[in-house]
Amino acid sequence: MLPIEIKKDVYWVGAIDWDLRNFHGYLTQRGSTYNSYLIVDEKITLVDNVKKAFAEEQMERISKIIDLSKIDYIVQNHVEMDHSGSLSKIMKHCPNAEIIASPQGVNGLKKHYFGDWKYREVKSGETLNLGKRNLHFVQTPMVHWPDNMVSYLAEEKLLFSNDAFGQHIASTERFDDDFPTDITMLEAAKYYANIVLPYSRQVQKALEVVGTLDIEIVAPSHGLIWRKNIPQILAKYQEWSSNQIENKALIIYDTMWKSTEKIAVAIQDVFAEKNIKTKMCNLQTNHISDVMTDVLNAKYICVGSPTLNNNILPTVAAFLTYLKGLAPKNRIGLAFGSYGWGGQSIGIVENNLQDCGFEMLENIKLQYIPKIENLQTVKDGLMKEIEEKK
Numbered sequence: 147m148l149p150i151e152i153k154k155d156v157y158w159v160g161a162i163d164w165d166l167r168n169f170h171g172y173l174t175q176r177g178s179t180y181n182s183y184l185i186v187d188e189k190i191t192l193v194d195n196v197k198k199a200f201a202e203e204q205m206e207r208i209s210k211i212i213d214l215s216k217i218d219y220i221v222q223n224h225v226e227m228d229h230s231g232s233l234s235k236i237m238k239h240c241p242n243a244e245i246i247a248s249p250q251g252v253n254g255l256k257k258h259y260f261g262d263w264k265y266r267e268v269k270s271g272e273t274l275n276l277g278k279r280n281l282h283f284v285q286t287p288m289v290h291w292p293d294n295m296v297s298y299l300a301e302e303k304l305l306f307s308n309d310a311f312g313q314h315i316a317s318t319e320r321f322d323d324d325f326p327t328d329i330t331m332l333e334a335a336k337y338y339a340n341i342v343l344p345y346s347r348q349v350q351k352a353l354e355v356v357g358t359l360d361i362e363i364v365a366p367s368h369g370l371i372w373r374k375n376i377p378q379i380l381a382k383y384q385e386w387s388s389n390q391i392e393n394k395a396l397i398i399y400d401t402m403w404k405s406t407e408k409i410a411v412a413i414q415d416v417f418a419e420k421n422i423k424t425k426m427c428n429l430q431t432n433h434i435s436d437v438m439t440d441v442l443n444a445k446y447i448c449v450g451s452p453t454l455n456n457n458i459l460p461t462v463a464a465f466l467t468y469l470k471g472l473a474p475k476n477r478i479g480l481a482f483g484s485y486g487w488g489g490q491s492i493g494i495v496e497n498n499l500q501d502c503g504f505e506m507l508e509n510i511k512l513q514y515i516p517k518i519e520n521l522q523t524v525k526d527g528l529m530k531e532i533e534e535k536k
């Protein structure tokens with residue numbers, strides 16, 4: 147449980163959650179970290195906290211550097227409990243420490259912890275002098291909650307970015323250059339798709355501000371600290387937040403007796419013939435949060451369900467609910483499925499995709515077991531529609 151010095155007198159004092167697998171329905175198969183940082187200056191400053199269950203781990207790391215009673219300031223960039231859960235335990239050791247947060251942050255902390263603590267509200271443009279160094283605050287509302295802000299330690303060219311630029315990765319390595327870059331980038335994309343995507347407009351505003359700062363280190367609140375691939379992750383955030391999509395099709399479905407799957411394969415054939423990159427995502431074998439990582443840059447979102455009890459399969463319902471919440475924009479949708487008699491599933495899927503604001507292709511609906519000639523008719527129709535979309 148050692149701290150790690152990331153700049154002179156600036157330490158990582160967070161916690162590693164090796165076992166985390168479910169983050170509000172997001173499959174975190176690589177675990178995560180809750181990153182907390184300690185700045186040792188004339189004023190001892192703790193930046194962000196950790197999940198409540200990891201308070202002892204965080205405090206052990208801090209106590210290797212200073213006595214906890216010496217903490218003067220606690221900068222809480224975000225209220226969500228994966229970053230503030232240990233606050234009450236920390237405050238027991240330094241009851242006179244001042245808690246610094248945005249106005250929404252102070253309000254949120256009061257409503258989470260009910261502590262009789264000293265608070266200071268800060269807004270964009272305000273600065274906190276720590277002695278030799280200064281922390282500058284920039285509010286970044288909705289990246290990820292209304293209270294979010296980032297803190298910039300100007301003298302060290304270090305940005306504490308909280309949820310922005312995070313990845314759910316548990317590792318003993320702390321820096322991006324010590325860890326496989328392809329995994330870090332993939333997990334950053336998954337994190338963006340599953341957490342940040344609905345707030346892309348606000349990300350664009352935050353990027354404008356971040357772009358004016360001289361940065362050598364980006365220290366997020368989850369996963370690896372960026373010091374090598376900063377231009378790359380900033381470019382990726384620019385790309386994702388501006389909704390840059392590829393000519394790529396996702397075929398997302400579940401099936402009862404393989405009839406809906408036969409339609410899915412026929413759709414795949416059409417996209418393959420048009421040289422459009424295609425991925426099949428059977429919801430029995432793909433987690434919805436992994437599917438979302440692919441949705442991040444896919445132009446075509448095709449969703450299929452057979453009809454079950456006048457409705458859609460629960461796996462497809464879960465995916466559509468999740469998709470609507472994450473609100474990707476400007477996609478082309480396609481609803482498909484097989485049915486026995488009622489055939490309601492196709493309309494339900496179509497309505498959900500329309501609710502997402504997608505431009506829709508003509509739906510595909512086949513009864514019982516699709517014959518080869520039925521599938522050929524479907525392919526011919528879809529081929530024509532895709533050609534018209536070019």
Ligand code: FEO
Nearest residue numbers: 226228290291309
């Ligand atoms: Fe990692 Fe919005 O908390």
